[in-house]
Amino acid sequence: MSTRLATARVLLAPASAAALLLSLVAVPPAAAQESPPAVVVSQVYGGGGNSGALYTHDFVELFHSGSLPVSLDGWSVQYASAAGSTWLVTPLSGSLAPGQHFLVRQAAGAGGSQPLPEPDATGSTAMAAGSGKVALVATTTPLTGTCPAGAAVDFVGYGSGASCFEGSGPAPTLSNPVAAVRLDGGCRDTDDNPADFGTANPPTPRNTATPATPCDGGDPGEPPVTVTCPTSPVPGFDVSTTETYPAHRDLTATAAGATVTGLAVAVNPVPAEGTIAVIDVVPAPGPGGTATGTLAISDDVTAGSYQATVTATATGGEEGTCTAAIEVLPLVPVGAAQGAIADGQTDFTSPLLGQRVAVRAVVTQLTREGNGNRGFFLQERADRTDGDPRSSDGSFVFNGDFTTLRTEAEGPAREQVGNDWPVTVGDEIVLRGQVGQFFGMTQFSGSSSFVWEVTDTGLDIEDTVAVAEIDPPDDAGDSLRYHRRQLGMQLAVPAGSLVVGGRDVFAGTDAEVWAIRGDHPVATRPDPYARRVFRDVHPLDNQPQTGFDDGNGYRFVLGSFGVKGTTGDPDAVLAPAKTFDTITATNRGGVYLSFGKYTVNVVDQLALDTGGPDPAGNAPVPAADRERELSIATYNVENLYDFRDSPSSGCDFAGNPGCFADGESVTPPFDFVPGSDAEHQARLQRMAQQIRLDLHSPDILLAQETEAQDVCRVSPQWTPETGPGLGADRLDCDLTNPGAGNTGTDGRPDSLHELALVIAEQGGPAYDVAADLDSGDLRGITTGYLYRTDRVVLPAADPAHPVLGSDPQVDYPGTPLPFNADVSNPKSLNAALPDDVAETCAGSGPTACDGLNVFSRPAQVAQFRVWRAGIGTSTWTDLYLVDNHLSSGPDNRVRQRTEQAVYNARIADALLAAEPDARILVGGDLNVFPRPDDPYPPGTPIPGIGVGPSDQLRQLYESPLTNLHDALLAGAPAATYSFGFQGQAQTLDHLWTSPSLRAVVVDVHSAKINVDWPADAAGQPPGYGRFGVSDHDPQVVRLAATPTFPAVRALIDHLLATGDLSTPAARTVLALLATAERLQDRGLTTPADTVLAAAVVALQAFARFGLVTPEAAAGLSAEIGLLRSR
Structure with missing residues (x-):
């Protein structure tokens, strides 16, 4: 045992180790002093109860390496995480005789098969399996700091992440089945963790009842017989092989002044099948010579962890030992890693999660993502599966940005292909790795997986593995189980499958297309516009008579990772499919789980018949008879940001730092902004065409999700004729001065204003913009209005008006925000959430809140006068419009969205109290479904709230207002939707009318110009001209304006x-x-x-x-x- 410094260990943080060693060289050695009590940490184990662990509990073992009894009263074992500074204390008591062990039991896990021996002290600390810090302290006062120098009797930092340790570095990185053990029976103590500690698999916990093994009080010196066991690069093991694969490793032994004559092995535990033995022993040729032998593991040894103690015997009876930790990794069916999914099962956690296993399977497909990440699918040969239809025979391997996978040093693949195996479709391999799950996706990771053997090459995928046609059941729960049973496997998408939603694009080029089988009853309906998936309560649902029923599990989604993998192009994107297109060629791909969706990532580009019904022809919006009618539209313009860096925003341009307020933040990347001005200008042109040609230039348009930027004015050079040549210069902007000092403000959101100018440039009517920018949110989107200046006037607000004036009569229990007192038209209105609601705002999901006000994007009320013909010389219609963009996610923010509906109803009440015949329209993107649809069907639990239905618009339904959704549904059921989500048509955009306005409604339509069309992909032109420029379909109402x-x-x-x-x-x-x-x-x-x-x-x-x-x-x-x- 080395001489310690006075009373404490020298602890080193990684950055200071070298400097301290140099300083020690320069200081003369102190005179030897009496050593303190010689108790050391002899064993550390943090994998207890984890997957693959033998023991149920973590533990720390102490050992008395000195020659006098020691009292532990008032001492403690303390633990901190690898980089942590919080120390968890377990008090000790009792005494230790020389050579005696002391067992400190810590927290239990859910696994493990064997309890520890009777502990001498008990704590509840949950120790990390791989890396951490353990200190033996002569007090019970918690240590402080990440590296508490000079405070410990003994200190062990284990694992590569440990921020503090004794000596040159930490003890080895451990794992679930592996402990750190002090060498030489606990007697080695050089104050250098990596030199003092080896590993034990399985651990060997010892307590005070274990026979004492005292040290001799000095350095152990050279053993009479030195035995050398094999070593392995596999952490925690000296020999690692795979089930069904034999292993042979060299042994040597020498003895000074004696001849080694024999080698023998004792194995713990004894394998249930097969043998672990020493064979081919060759005695040493003479004194000091080397004896050799082979540690042999037969190919039928039961998978598991073993400890082989090899004993060498020399003439004269001298003995020496070495210990080899042996791993025989189980070779399991892929189905064992995936797990069999029983009918009704909802927990899909792998039964082998966290365990290292080997699987044998064929590489069926390469994948790539838009961010460059690579992966590949594996699937067992059709004749080598587990035969259980409830478990998948395939898996996914995530491989980062690598095209190769490392080979295992001890496996046949190292000789077959070298250090790295190039991932190759058609190769069959034995893969060794840890079963993981990434957001529910059972997979292996290339960073922790190795190729053990390449067992075959050049295999034809469809001849080798089973490739079934995709055929999910109608019930959504059964469909989840169906897809889970195919996870990682190849499925064929049959020719004739029908696209039921326009291509979605995420993060530039990662795309998906939703479809159904062509032989499904929904796909064969007589009305071609009814051949799509509607939510359960829609009259065109597959089971319209039963309301909330099956959740439409028969739909499936195709992803783009396979096409990217096949082409090697991370920017490759699925073809621009639109609703009602037909897939004309059978395709196949691996089933992948991401964001809760089981995606078939097809190998080949989609082959499409685009000659189906034109989505825009589905109950198109008729033009208003301007002599006798007016029209109003609501349109979510989906992130209508310009390509200007506003000095007043930190999150509207690439390179901005982000936006931060009241504990909320919007941070890069800002994928909602255009990539170039050309992209922005193209969107303006397409959207202007839609407003002119498809919406027929409504008198007023309620816009949502336009940028709340106001740093620009119309250029003096602009006219409808000069505008196309000016482009972005149609606006003069101050991009330097933030806030009130900006010289470009005109009270109008710039992007919406620019859209109005482009409409005029295309020959459309002149529009002006009305907005109160207090309706903007943190990210910088707002609501606003476009109105035709040839027919519509925006009156000045009256200070005494019951809503637009200085004292709004909106009866709501929350405290109004200061801007509610502004006299303005339009006008933003908002209030603090009532205390009883605000107190329930928590976390994510139904109880989440976007801040503690009613709206994150306040409701915006406007009063308009629409003249039938000439302004000032014809009859008119006075209107109150309330433009909304409520919090997103129908199943999230339930309480807050309910309050938003309440506040809208109270605005209408205030207007009707002053003017009983007021013509009011409350509209916009309410982000929740109309009755009887609901994100929480009756009886469904609403976490943190209760049970469904959530009925978030109840106060609007109970108000005098009428939802025009019912009129739309009665007139054009196949066109009654405004948004598409995961292949289902649904309604999020609403128009609610007061009684006097409802009396003059001519009709209501939903323009099918976006939802069913492919979304744009980065770097590619739009698939279908003006269509698909937003993710919402506008709603348009025509109103009678005939004079009375x-x-x-x-x-x-x-x-x-x-x-x-x-x-x-x-x-x-x-x-x-x-x-x-x-x-x-x-x-x-x-x-x-x-x-x-x-x-x-x-x-x-x-x-x-x-x-x-x-x-x-x-x-x-x-x-x-x-x-x-x-």
Whole structure:
């Protein structure tokens, strides 16, 4: 035993080890002093109860290597994680005689098959299996810091991650079945952890009842017989082989002054099958010579961990030993690693999770991701599976950015292919590695897996492994189990399969396409527009009569990792499939789990028949009759960001640091911003075309998800004619000065304003933008309005108005935010969540909240006047619009979204209380389904809240407002959806109307211009022109605007007030109108028309005499003409 420094160990952090060693050279050695009590940590084990562990508990073993008894009263064993500074204390008591061990039992795990011997002390510390720090301390005071120098009697840092240790480095990295053990029976103590500790597999825990093995008080010196056991690069083992593979390793032994005559081995535990023996022993040729032998492991040894103690005997009776930890890794069916999935099972955790195993399988497919990561699928030969249809015969190997996999040093593959095996489709290999799960995906990782043997090459995949046609059941739960039983296996996508959603694209080029089998009853419906998947409660669901039923498990999704792997191109993307396309060629691919979706990553590019029904032809939006109608649209424009770096935002341009407020953050990468101005300009052109050609230039458009940036004004050089040439320069922007100092602000969101200009450049009507930028969220998206300046006026807000004024009468229990008092049109409204709601905001899922206000993107109320014809000279319709973009995720933020609906209902209440006949439309992206649909069907648990339905829009349904979804469903059920999610059509975008507005609704439509079309892929032109520019379909309502007698009388009052109509002329016309109205009410339409014609003649006469302006006479005559019977 080495002489210690006075009372404590020299502990070294990795960065200081070299410097301290140099300093020790320069200091003269101190005189030898009496050693402190010679108790050391002799064994450390943190894998107890883990997968593959023998023992159920972690433990620390102590050993008394000195010559006098020692009391442990008041001492402690303390533990900290590898890089940690928090020390967990286990008090000790009792005494130790020389050579006696002391066992400290710590926390238990869920596994292990054998309890520890009776402990001498018990703690509850859960120790890490691989790396950590253990200190023996002469007090019970917790240590401090990551490396508490000078405070420990003994100290062991184990594993490569340990931040503190004795000597030159930490003791070996351990694992679930492997302990660190002090060498020379606990007597070696050089104050250097890597020199003092080896490993034991299995561990050998000893307590005070174990026979004492005292040291001689000095250095052990050279043993009389030296035996050398084999070593292995496999951590924790000296010999590692694979089940069914024999192993032979060399042994040597020498003795100074004696001749080694024999070698023998004792194995613990004794294998149930097969033998571990020493064979081919050749005695030493004479004194000091070397004897040789072979440690032989037969090919039928039962898989497991063994400890072989090899004893060499010399003439004169001298003996020496060495110990070899032996691993016989189990060779298991892939199905054993995946696990058999029983009917009704919902926990798909691998029964071998965390265990190292070997599997034999064929490489069936390469994969690649858009970020460059590689992988490959393995599947067993069809004649070598476990024969259990409930378990998968395939698996996935994640290989990072590597195209090769390391070979195992002790396996045949090292001689077959060298150090690295190039991943090759058609090779059959024996793979050794740890069974892992990544977000539910059972897989192996190339970083911890090795090729043991290449057993075959050049195999034809479809001739060698089973490739079944994909055929998931209708029930969603059964479908999950179906896909889980195929995880990692190759499935064939049959020709004739039908695409049921436009291609989705994520992170630039990672894409997916949802489809159903072509022979499914849904795919063979008579109405081609009904050949798609609707949510359960939709009347065109596969089981419409049963409401919430099967969850539509028959849909499946195709991914792009296989096409990328086949081509070697990380930017390869699936073909731009649209809803109703037909897959014309059978394809196959491995089943992969990601983000809760089981994806078939097809090997080849999709072959598509694109000649199916045109999605845009599904109940298209009719143009409004501008003489008698007006139209309003709601449109989520999906991240309409420009390519400008706003000085007021930290998260709207590549290279920005992020946006941070109130504990929330938006950090890079900002995948919601365009990659170039050309990309932004192209989106503007396409969206403008949609608004003109598909929405027919609505009078007002409620926009959601436009950028809340306001640093630009319209350039003086811009006109509709010069705009196309100006491009981005159509706006003059201040990209330097943030906040109130910015010189480019005009109160309009720049991207929405630019869209209005592009519409005009394309020959569309002139639009202006109205917005209150207080509706923006942290990320920088907001709601806003486009309105036609040829027909629509935005009145100034009245300070006394019950909503737009300084004292909004919105009856809501939360405290209003300060900007609620702004006098503004439009106007953002928001409030703090009530305390009883805010207190429940927690974590993720249904109880999550986007901050502690009602809205993260406040509701935006606007008042508009829509003139039927000329502004100021025709009848009008006054409207209140409430534009919303509620919190996302129908099954998340349930309480907060419920409050958002409540607040909208209270806004409507406040308007109707002041104006009972107010024409109100509450709309936008509400991010939840209309009744009776619900993210939580009746009886379904809502974590943290209760049971379904969540009925998040209940307060709107119980208000005087009417959801136009029902009218849309009645008129065009196959077109009643606004969003697609995982292959299902669903409605997130809503239009709610007050009674007076509902009375003039002509119809409502959903423009099928985005959801069913392929999303854009980075670096590729749009697949179908203007279609697919957003992920939502706009909703459009047409409203009757035909003049009424009250409306014409109101126009006369307006003309009187403006001086365009004299009082005598007004009296005459009003008298004639009253007569005509009475006649019409009595059904006398012909006499009524005659009177109305007389009123027009009178106006013409008044105009000649200057009693009415020509413009007013023409406008009023037109309105009166429309009062005539039709």
